[in-house]
Amino acid sequence: MSEITGKPAGTPHALLDRRAFVGAALSAPLALPASEALAQAASTDWPARAVTIVEGYPPGGLTDVTSRIVAEHMARTLNASVVVENRPGAATSVAATGVARAQPDGYTLLMGTTTLAINRTLQPNLTPREPDKELAPIGMVFRTAFILHVHPSLPVKTVGELVAHCKANPGKIAFGSPGTGSVSHLCLEIFKAQAGIDILHVPYRGGGGAALDLQAGRIHAVFQGVQEAMAFIQAGNTRGLGVSVKSGVPLFPDLPPIANTVPGFGEVTFWQGLFAPAATPPAIIAKVGDALSKATEDPALRARLAAQGIDVLTGDAAALRAMLASETQRWGDVIRTANIKLE
Missing domain, CATH: 3.40.190.10 (Periplasmic binding protein-like II)
Known part of the structure; x- marks a missing residue:
């Protein structure tokens, strides 16, 4: 009789082999979905090029000047260029919409202001219609x-x-x-x-x-x-x-x-905060937030802006999210009560 080299399926040996295979598979690291793997890789190398902060006002105004001062300080921490781009129009909606629809890779950010809270009620047809969902808060910048x-x-x-x-x-x-x-x-x-x-x-x-x-x-x-x-x-x-x-x-x-x-x-202020597109990876949000915090905590920056009557704020994403929510409610109530409408 010739030697049988294989083992029939269903024998105890075969069952043991299968169990060993399944065990090995379970003990192996789980592969990330392609989108998450790309996001993780991108956040590790970020920033690999210049970062753009978009703001919705013309050059030379309060928001523009402040954005450029903050960008200058952030660039030092990120070790990359941080440029400010002016996109005025439609009560800052042009800038906000452009960022909300941008690639969520951290290279396009928004210097948002109180108008995000006001537009929700005053001009509900403007986009982004739900800035709290279409934009990711990063941190506070200032109030005046x-x-x-x-x-x-x-x-x-x-x-x-x-x-x-x-x-x-x-x-x-x-x-x-x-x-x-x-x-x-x-x-x-x-x-x-x-x-x-x-x-x-x-x-x-x-x-x-x-x-x-x-x-x-x-x-x-x-x-x-x-x-x-x-x-x-x-x-x-x-x-x-x-x-x-x-x-x-x-x-x-x-x-x-x-x-x-x-x-x-009560109190009324004009405020400014930094946002990113909603789907930006948390690791990138954290890096930007760290650079922003270091900028707003810098004594020279604070003194420079205080001389212009600007209170620099150090607040994280949670603080900015809370500010946007409370201001949206407050200004919505004022607009409805006073029956304010654009002509």
């Missing part, structure tokens, strides 16, 4: 308060006197703003409602026109960012009455919080 200042010809020197003057002249005191639905305008709407006054809102196409008309006496008052109002007040062309934050503004220590006179006013 507003100063309520008036033309010197107005016979008022305090917020209380302004409220009394408005009540004595219903519908006659003209408040300018950079435009309907701007943070300055919404700040005015809160002031108007909480103080119980009737005023005339004069919207402009940008803050420059409102400030120049205030200086010329063509309007009576404006809520304006600290860094924008500063030159007019210091030159004596306008008179500051109060500030929109309870902590006060170091550059103007003599100006009291508006909430001291109008308790329901």
